[in-house]
Amino acid sequence: MRFSFALPSLVYFFLSIYFILRVESKETMSARGVYKVVKAIEKAEGVGARVRRSIGVIGMRSFSPFLMFDHFKGGDEGGFPEHPHYGQETITLVLKGAMAHEDFTGSKGILYPGDLQFMTAGRGIVHSEMPVRQDDGSPTEGLQLWVDLPAPLKDCAPRYRDLRAYEVPEATSPDGKVSVKVISGKSYGIESKKDLAYTPVVYYMFTVKSGGFFEQHIPKGFNAFLYVLNGDGLVLNGDTKLSAFDNCFFNTDGDVVSGQYVSKDPESEIQFILVAGKSLEQDIVHYGPFVATSNQKIREVITDYSYARNGFENLKSWKTLISNGVTKDMINGELNGSLEEREKQKEEYLKRNKGTEKDEL
Numbered sequence: 510m511r512f513s514f515a516l517p518s519l520v521y522f523f524l525s526i527y528f529i530l531r532v533e534s535k536e537t538m539s540a541r542g543v544y545k546v547v548k549a550i551e552k553a554e555g556v557g558a559r560v561r562r563s564i565g566v567i568g569m570r571s572f573s574p575f576l577m578f579d580h581f582k583g584g585d586e587g588g589f590p591e592h593p594h595y596g597q598e599t600i601t602l603v604l605k606g607a608m609a610h611e612d613f614t615g616s617k618g619i620l621y622p623g624d625l626q627f628m629t630a631g632r633g634i635v636h637s638e639m640p641v642r643q644d645d646g647s648p649t650e651g652l653q654l655w656v657d658l659p660a661p662l663k664d665c666a667p668r669y670r671d672l673r674a675y676e677v678p679e680a681t682s683p684d685g686k687v688s689v690k691v692i693s694g695k696s697y698g699i700e701s702k703k704d705l706a707y708t709p710v711v712y713y714m715f716t717v718k719s720g721g722f723f724e725q726h727i728p729k730g731f732n733a734f735l736y737v738l739n740g741d742g743l744v745l746n747g748d749t750k751l752s753a754f755d756n757c758f759f760n761t762d763g764d765v766v767s768g769q770y771v772s773k774d775p776e777s778e779i780q781f782i783l784v785a786g787k788s789l790e791q792d793i794v795h796y797g798p799f800v801a802t803s804n805q806k807i808r809e810v811i812t813d814y815s816y817a818r819n820g821f822e823n824l825k826s827w828k829t830l831i832s833n834g835v836t837k838d839m840i841n842g843e844l845n846g847s848l849e850e851r852e853k854q855k856e857e858y859l860k861r862n863k864g865t866e867k868d869e870l
Contacts, residue, residue, distance in 0.1 A: 539763035540746055541727060545569065549580055549736075549754045556590055558583040558640075559648075563736065563756035565655070571793055572732050572758060574708050574786040576800060577655040580736070580754070582648040588639035590832035593821070594630035595810045596663040596800040598656040598706050601626045601638070602692070602714075602782075604738070606649030609835045609844055612636035613827035616669040619846025620651075623674025625692060627705045630798075631658070631665040633813065633820030637832045641840065652736075654784065656708050660791050660802050664820070670705055675855045677701065686721030690714040694785075696725060709787040717743070717770040718778045724767040725783055733759045733766060733785035740779030742771045751781075761788075 547568040549561035558581055563569060565577035576597060583589075588608075601608070603620045610626060611617035613635045620626055628636070640649035658665070672692070680689045680699035691701040694711030711731070717723055727733045734756055737743060741752040745768040751757055759766060770779045792802045799814075801807045809819075817824040830843060840846045 538726075538765045540765050540767060541733065541759040541761070541763040543745060543749045544758045544760045546749070546751065547756045547758070549756055554579070554581070555583070555588055558588055561754055563754075564734075569756075569758065571657075571795070572734065573788045573793070574657040574710075575654060575732070575734070575784075576657055576793070576795060577653075578734075578736070578756070579653045580650075580738075581653060582650045583640040588649075589637065590639070591635055591637045591829045592798060593633065593635045593814050594628075594798045595633050595814075595820070596658055597630050597798075598658060598708060599626075599628045599630070600654045600656060600706065600710070600712065601628070601651060602653075603649065603651040605651075606643050606647065607641035607846075608649055608651060609639050609641055609831045609839070609846070610636060610669075611830050611844075612667070612669065613823040614667060614669075617830065617844055618671065619840060619844050619851075620671070621674065621848075621851065623677065623690075625672040625677075627670040627672070629658070629665065629668045629707060631663065631667045631820075633810070634667040635821065635824060635827065637829050639831045639835050641835050652782065655800075656706060656710060656786060657789055657791075657793060657800060658708060659789055662707050663801065665707070667820075672702070672705060673851075673855070673858070675858060682721070682723070684721070686718040687723045688716045689723075689725075708789070711785050713783045714780070715783060716778055716780050719770060719772040719775050721778075722767070722769045724765060727759075727764055727766055727785045728787075729764060730761075730787055731785040732761065732788050733783065735759075735766065735781055735783045737779065737781045740770070740772075740777070740781075743779050743781065744769050744771055 547563045549563040551559050551561045554560035561580040563578050564572055564575050602625045603622055608620045678691050678699050680697035689696045691699050692712040693701050693705055696713055736756045737751050737753050739753050743751045794801045794804055794807050796807045799810045813819040814821050
C-alpha cells in the first residue's frame, strides 16, 4: 500500500506543533493571535507616485496610534510636492534610491537607502518629499507611516529628526538565520536610540533565511503589525502564511510575535518589518493630512492653514525648492546631500562611537 501526503499540509502541521511547544516552554510569554491580514494593492498617489496602502483603507481605517501606512515608489518627478500636516507624526524609511525633503521651518536634506526620518507636524507644518532621479532610471522606494499624536501634544512645535542607516544597530539570532535592523526598540539583546518620536513606537526590519525562526517581544498596550516587503512563505503561529505586500495585524492577547520562514530553496530569504505603537485612547477625526480629536478643531486648522496663521505663519514667506524636481546642483548645494559628504559624516560618526557602541546599546 502506498501513501501520499500534501507537503504543505505536513509542513503546517509540524509547524503548529513546534509553535505550541515553544510557547508552552516559556511560562511568562504568550503568542499574539492574528486579527486580520490586508493585502496592499498598488494605486496612484501624489504626482506620478505609486503606493501600496494597508492602513487608511476600507479594510483597516486606522490601527491606533497608526493612521496610514504606505509602501511607495516614485521615479523622476513623481513624488509628493508641498503639502500640510497637523496633529500627527510621520516615519519615513527609504528602501531604494534617494528621497529629498524640505519644510517651511528650514529643514532640508537627502535620505538614502536605510535612512529614516521622524517628522512631528504638531501645530502645523508644510513640507515636500520628492524622489531623486537615479542614473539607471530605477524608482525610489520607501515606507511611510503616519502616527497619531496624543491630544496634549497636537499643538507642539514641529520638528524633524533623521536617523542614518549607519546609525541603526543590527542584531543577529544565535543561529545566524535571523538579522534585525533595530530602528526603535530592543531585539536579540540590541537596543536602538530612544526618543525618536513623541508617540512610543518600536520598529524592526527583519531578514530571515530559509528555515529561520524569529521571535519578538511586543510591549503591553501596543498595537502591532507585520508587513512583508518581499518573499513568500512566512508562517505565523503555525497556521497563517504570508507573502509579499501582506500586512498582518495582531490582537493584544499576548506579548510575543513569532514565526518561521518556510522555503524549498535553502538559499532564499524573506524581508519584513514589524512595528508596534502605544494605543491612544482618544477620538480620531482625520481629514486628509489634518488629524484632530474633534470636527470643530479640524475646521479651525483648515481655516488657519488657509490664512497662514496659528502654526502656519511661515507659509507667507516660504518658497519650495524641490517640488518641481530635484537636481544635482540642489543635492550638492542647499540639500547638503552629496555621497561624498555622506561618507564623511559616516566616518566621523563611526570614529566618534568607536569602542563605545556596546556601552551605549
